[in-house]
Structure formats: structure tokens, C-alpha cells
Amino acid sequence: MTETRFTKDHEYVRVDGAVGIVGISDHAQKQLGDVVFVELPAVGVKFAKGDSAAVVESVKAASDVFAPVSGEVVEANGAVDATPGLINEDAMAGGWLFKLRLANPGELASLMSLADYEAFLKTLA
């Protein structure tokens, strides 16, 4: 079964077994506006939780995407590389950025559930 966890920096990781799919939340894409460019990590790169792993750029902002958990990149989403607008259209599914093989699944516990994240967003308003 899959579960999606969120960070306070608005990344999500959707975990299915040993691999997590990482992207930015729908809230984050709305804040950023039209995404025009993404810089994705190379396959094989290892990140510790919190490392800068990717960059998402809108016209007037460049935003670091931090690894929500530790792991090794096993795939980068070529579709968003070619069509960055996918992040605006479908951040939580087709607009994912990269997949990580989790190094330490225990880290997931420190992230927010969808309900917690939604509550967190309300505190920002």
C-alpha cells in the first residue's frame, strides 16, 4: 500500500515499498506560479534527508527541493524536464520529480500525514 508524507518545506514523498516518489505539493506549485524549468538529480546520487536535491523555477523564483528522506535516486521524471508545466497541472501525480530508494524508512515517521499537512497549511494563512 502507498502512503504520502509531507515536509514543512512542501515536498511530498509517496512511498510504495522501498521506493519513494518525491515532488512538491499542490500548495507549493500554486505559491510558485507557472513552473518554467526544473533541475533534476542524476540517477545514482545519494541524498541525506534535507539535502538540496532539485530546483524548481518559476519566472520570478527559484526554489530548492530538499530530499524529504535519505536515499539514492533511482529515476528522474523526464516528463517534467521536458514539460515543466506538468507540475502546475498535476503536482501530486504526473508532476513528480524523482524517485528515491529509501535508506532509512524510519525517517518517514518524522514527516506529516496529509491531514497534518492540511492543518499545517491553515496555520500559514
Added chain:
Amino acid sequence: MRYLPLDTADRAQMLARVGVQTIDALFADIPAAQRLTTPLPLADGASEIEVERSLARLAARNVAAGSVPFFLGAGAYRHHVPATVDHLIQRSEFLTSYTPYQPEIAQGTLQVLFEFQSQVAALTGMEVANASMYDGSTACGEAMLMAHRVTRRRKAVLSGGLHPQYADVAATLGRMSDDEIIRRPLDPLAREDLAAAIDDETSCVIVQNPDFFGNLRDLAPIAAAAHAKGALLIAVFTEAVSLGAIRSPGEMGADIAVGEGQSIGNALNFGGPYVGLFAARQKHLRQMPGRLAGETVDADGRRSFVLTLSTREQHIRREKATSNICTNSGLCALAFSIHMTLLGETGLRRLANLNHAAAVDLATRLGAVKGVSVLNEAFFNEFTIRTPRDGAALIEDLAKRGIIGGLPVSRLAPGAGLDDLIVVAATEMTTAADRQAYCEALAQCLSSGATR
């Protein structure tokens, strides 16, 4: 004061509206002990007549290049600038506008920048060009930093044909960020083996063509050698007119081409402002420094231009920006672009040919002066001569005879053992009579010097 529209009554009314008694109340945040209470130690304001007079007096103490036979280049060249150029760049809307941050009311500047970028890309044979850098030397330094980012290496090899002050700028940048800069010894005969200096750690090799001594170099083998080691070739030029006559950096395999654009449209100005040209391969676009104008449409679907890819720049990316540059050389780029449009392909080629012809004639004549030899095999409008006398002293002697005879290499490279070399340039502005006068004066200086 003629530039200040407010009068005493205006100021009093405005202070009243603001709700303070005195202007100094608005400066209350300046710590009391540091408020200036004495007048500035500067003269009183001066009328337009007076200012003009005092500046004319200063100007008169200089020998204007156009007032004498003139053969100096070495990174700045005396070319004719059509009257149209200076007229157009002084139009209010070009001269007194800011960076085009509001594109709806800055299409003039933006379209010019788009055209400028297109011209520079064509001239250099590269795929993309930016909207200008400060000058050739800083463009060269920025190109080196860009190569470091692209290759993730931090060792640059600087050719011995690179303008010594360009090399100084790169070396300063390198020293400040702990990058390794390999400066090859000055190379007047263009015989250095750059390929041997490139290794697996090298980020880039920086080669000037025509080089500082005027030699024409084939960059293709250097490009191949650099690429074989995963390094970039940065091609530098200080004389943009040369690109009307010689193979372009892009054609020879350069990854980044940078240079000084002063020759086209801009006066000598004692060294600035000039305009740095910066062009690169499309694949390295994201690592380029500086502003870029791009094409798009407006809400009515009309073709329009706008500054784009700004996330590379300091105002957005801050410490992760590709450069700290903000203000560039917009107006000088405009002058370049207008002059280039007036020339067109045909005019640029003719201009280049005229320059080359003048230099060939001068080299032939100088080579015939007793004791003088021309070092270069192939050259464009600049070459190096060796004389039996100290070059700096010789140039001073020539200046006393009313001739600016070129650059003694020792001025920029003291202690390099090249004190007998002079770099000499000729352009479309030098006449046959000038060239004849130079040769005669040089012969006299050499014969009188020899008797000392």
C-alpha cells in the same frame, strides 16, 4: 541650482505637509555625533559656461588620438563611428531609460537587445549571446567562472597570447576563490603548446584570437585538445572588427566566445565605458551570466520581447546566481548594434578588409625600416615589431614627435624580457601619410637612439 526644481516656498509647503519644522528633522536617524555640520569642502556650484570651460581646459591637456598619426590598439581600437550612431543613442528614450523591467513600456530597449544578441551570436558563430557585460576583460573572467560551473572543475589555463590585463583580471578572480590559474608565459610568436597544458583537472583554456601580439591562431586543434580532456575552450577577442575577416570562434569549436565590442560603435573613452560580448553554446545556457532578452507575445498576441531566464541572476538567485552582475553596458550595446546594422555583412567585410590592408601596408613599410622586424606571420590589423631600442623609451620619443606609435609590451608586462617589442595597430582611420610619417619618425628615433 539649475537642476533642482523646488524653490524655498515649495520646500516650506512640503515640510508643512510632512509635519516637520526643518529638513533636518527628516535626517534625525543619523546619529547626532556623525551629522555633518560643516559645509562640504567642495567649490560652490558652477554655471554651465563655467563647467564647460573647466572641463575643456582639462580635455585640452590630452593629445586626442585623432589629432596625430595614431597606431595604438592592444585592446581598444580607433575606428570611425558614423554620426548616426551617436545621434540615435542620445535619444531620450534610449539614454534616460532604466533596465527594461516593465516590458510594456520598454519594447524599444528590449527589441534592440534581442537584435544585439542575434548579431553577436552571428558574428561569433555561437548559438546564444547575452545582453552584454561590462567589457571584454570582465566578460573573459565571467567566462572562466562559467566554465568552472559547467565542468565542476576549478583550473583554468590562460594562453600566453591573452591580453595581460585580461589575464590579471582572471587571475584576481581565481585567487579570490582559490581556483587554480595557470598563466602561460607571454608568447609573441604564437608557438606555445597549449594542448600539453590541459589535463583532466582543467576546466577551460582561454585563448585570444587575434592574440595580444596580433597573431592569428587556429583554435580548432586547441578546442579538440580541450574537449578530449572534458575542458572548455574560451575564445577571446579584443578586436571585434577582425571577425569580419577571420574564422569565427564558433566555427573553430569554441564553447564560449567573449570579447570587447568597443570597436563597433564606441569611442575610445580612455578605457571605458566599453561593451563586453558574451556568447556560448545553447547547452550551457543555464550557466550563462548576465541578462537575456527573449521573444514572447503580449495579451493581444503581438510579438514582444522581455527579459527572461532571470532565475540565473542575482536579484532572484542571490548567492546561487551565475554572476553578481546587474548594470551592464546597455547603451554601448545599442551603439554596437546600430553601427553593426549600418555596416551590415557587406560593410563589416569591407571595413575589415580596409583594416587589414592598412596593417599590411604598415607592416611592409615598418619592416623596411633599418633595424625593425615584424614578428607575425599571419595578422589582421595589429602586429608586433622588434626594434634595437627599448620600446617604452622609443614610444616616448615618438610621442614627442607627435606620433602615438603603439604599445611597448613592457608597459603591461614589465620584467617579461620583452622590452624591445611594440604592438602596433592600423585601422581605416590611419592614412598612408600617417604610416609614412610613422616610418620616417621611427627611423629618426632609431638612428638618434643608436648614437646615444
Added chain:
Amino acid sequence: MNSHGRPTRPADAEPTRHATFTGNRGLDMEEALIFETGRLDATGVDLEAPAPFSSRLGAHARREAIGLPGLTEPEAVRHYARLSRNNYSIDVGLYPLGSCTMKHNPRLNEKVARLPGFADLHPLQPVSTAQGALALIEALAEALLALTGMSAVAMSPKAGAHGELCGMMAIKAALAARGEDKTRSVVLVPDSAHGTNPATAALIGMSVRAVPADADGVVSADSVRAALAPDVGAIMLTNPNTCGLFERNIVAIAEAVHVAGAYFYCDGANFNAVMGKTRPGDLGVDAMHINLHKTFSTPHGGGGPGAGPVVFSERLARYAPAPRIVRSGDALALAEHAEDSEAFGRMSAFHGQMGMFVRAYAYILSHGGDGLKQASEDAVLAANYIRVSLADLMSAPFGDRPCMHEALFDDRWLKDSGLTTLDFAKAMIDEGYHPMTVYFPLVVHGAMLIEPTESESKASLDLFIMALRDLAMKAVSGERERFLAAPIHAPRRRLDETRAARQPVLRWTSPAPV
């Protein structure tokens, strides 16, 4: 008797905004690219062919076409004259770009900069033939030192950011001389700083640590003390700052920085507010650049050129880069080699932006000491006049505190309007104004930074205030459409910047044949 009359009053017809055949609208004209109208064989310059000669280009001769279009002179004049008409400019209207200082650009300065003795002078001429040029640079340098109370000045930096780099390099050289350049690698920078500050620090391998400003918009000495540590080499502080406020704790900050063994770099972009009112040298500054294109009115030219001389304190003077002007007897000379002194190196080829020096010096001579002080006072007065005149309608992030040369508002007052700072700015275009600086400084939400400068008459300021008040009232009273659609009375409506960035077209390419 002339029997041919003509109508001399408007006809009684309803106007329609019909499309025109040319796409032009009266004086508002469309202009194609030179690549579309020019020809490879057209030229606007008559150049004769040289007498036959034998080329020395060898195998290096160009073989391929370049692809540069040409226009004849009348065509070229028309192209650029038409394009120019699509630009807003300070000559035409109030240009209140905060932090950019769009003041009047005197044409006298253009005239003197073009004297052949300055413009037609080569940087590497024998110095014996350029004594007037060196004298002018020295005179300008002395004026800058008098204005700032500092010890030395580097004239070669080409713009503000280049000046920052120069100042920070001198600081790094000073740290190196103490053997601390590796250990002191952090620069303190407030979040409100120009982006050039952190970018500059990064260029010389230093990292940035943010210093928060207090709720009143200025940095406190306590915040700086809290951030200071043995790894800190410098602070970069803009004063007056980017919120338009004088950093009133600056002396205590400088003291704390010095006690901690670090240096104080001041971003002098806003020096135009305090000429003759205070001197950076008295405030404890170690290095500061001066934007000649802001404070001393050299034209911005659509983005440059500028000039960014850097003044240094006694502590840093010896590290100032080459070249330096030196006296030898009655004559002036150039020390061009960094190796001959403790100079940290060289910023650029040659000696700096001479063309800008001439203009700035003419500006200083024209004003004199009193005039410069008056210029600063008028700039500050004008900004405060605008501030108080809009305070009841727009929201100011730091309350009713007086500002220096620019008035800062945020977007809280637009909160219920459904409009953004950008919408408001674009509506100003329809009123014939260039918008203020928007969304900067970053620390203020939806920032609107208004810098009127000393160049505006009271009538001009009053009209501007009335126009902004009218717009502000319309914005909060629900007239959304005029803002969302704005500008409509400009050469272009809003641009699709997303498209420009997603599919970059950065140069002309010939269209594919149909």
C-alpha cells in the same frame, strides 16, 4: 479667391477602435526586426575598397557568410527612432523606481564627455599625452573622498556590483594578510539586501549568514552581535537601506563588527540621500561603492553603463586594486601593476569608466558642495511628501516613521481588493507613469518602493500623488477590471513571461521555408 475649403472642426462620428491595415495606431508604430527588413548586401556606410594588396590572413580568412543584415542610413535612423518611441524615459516622465535613482540626466554632461580630449583618448597612450584625463580622475576621486570622509578610492570598478566585488576582495585581501581568509569565510547580510550582495560574497568563496532586521525595518546592533562569530569576515549593509531607512544603529554595528575582527562593507547604492549630511568615514565604514549612475546622474542607458568607484578606510586603503594614479613631481602617472604594491589585483582592463567620470565630475562641479547637499535634502523631502500624502490610503510596513529618499509601501491595503502589487503597478502605466520598484525588498510583502528623486517639481509631485490616490481608491472600491487588464494605453499589454521562459527564443533565426 481660394475656393477650396477644408473641415476645421471634428466630424460628428462615433469613434471605433478598428484595426488598421499597418497595425500602427497613429504615432504608435510597429517595427520589424532588422533581420526581417535588412539585407546582407545593404549598408549605411560608404567604405571604399583598398588598393590591391596581398593578404596576410593566411588560412585564417573567413570562408562562410556571417548573417548580418544591413540597412541604409535612412532606414537605420527610422528603425531605431521608431523603436525608441516604445520606451518610457526620465526625460518624458516621473520614473519613481526605488533604489534606482532615476534623476535628471543633464545634457551638459553628455556634451563634455564627448570632447575629443576625453572621448578620443586611448587608455594606453603614453601618460604624458593624457595628463588632463588623469587630472580629472584624480579630481573626481578627491571629491568622492571629500563627500565620504574615507581614505582612498579605487576608480576602476565598472558598476555597483563590480564595486561590491572590489570592496569585498579588498576585505578578503586584508583577512589574508592576517592569515584569516580561510577561517573568516562568512559574510553577514540582512535579508533586505540587494541580490548583488550575497552574489558578490559567493563570488569570492564566502558564504552568507542572514541578519534579521527589527520590526522597525533597521538592523539592531544586538542582532549583529548575535550573528558575529570568529568565522565572520565582514558584514555587508546597505545604508540608507533598501526599505528607505537610515540604519540608525550603524555606528554601534560598525563598532561591534570591528571589535569582532571583521570588516564593514557598506552598499552605497543609496548614497544620494545623505550627501553633505553624514560621511560613511565617520560611521565606521571600511569600504563602500558609489554608483555614479545613481548618485551622480550619469544616464542609465537602458541598463548601463554605470561606474562603481569604491572608497576605502585607512584599514583597507593599501589593498586597493591597480591601477592607481600616482604623482611624480608635477606630473601624474599610473601605477598599473598590482605586484608592485599590496594591491589585491585588478578589476578590469584599463582604468575605469572614464566617460562616466567626466559626466559625474561635471555634475559635481555644477552642484558644488551646497548643491549636492540640497539635492539630497530635496530627494528626502520629496519622498516624505509622497509618503505622508499616500499614508491614509496605502499601508506602510514600518508605520509613519520618516523615510530617506524613498517611500516604501506593502500590499496589505490591497488585501480585500483581489488585486496585487503588480496590478497596481501596471495601472500606473496607463496613467503615464513608470511603475515604482515592485516586490523589492523581498522582506516586505508585495513591496512598492517609490523614489521620486530631487528632479521633480512640486507640481509634478502633486499630480503624481493625486494620480496614485485616485488609483488606490479605485483599487479598493472594486474597480478590478481596469487593473487586471492594465496596461491598455501602452505599446504592449502584459507579456507572457511563462512562454518566454519555457520556450526561450533568444535570437533571431530564419523561419523554416514553407
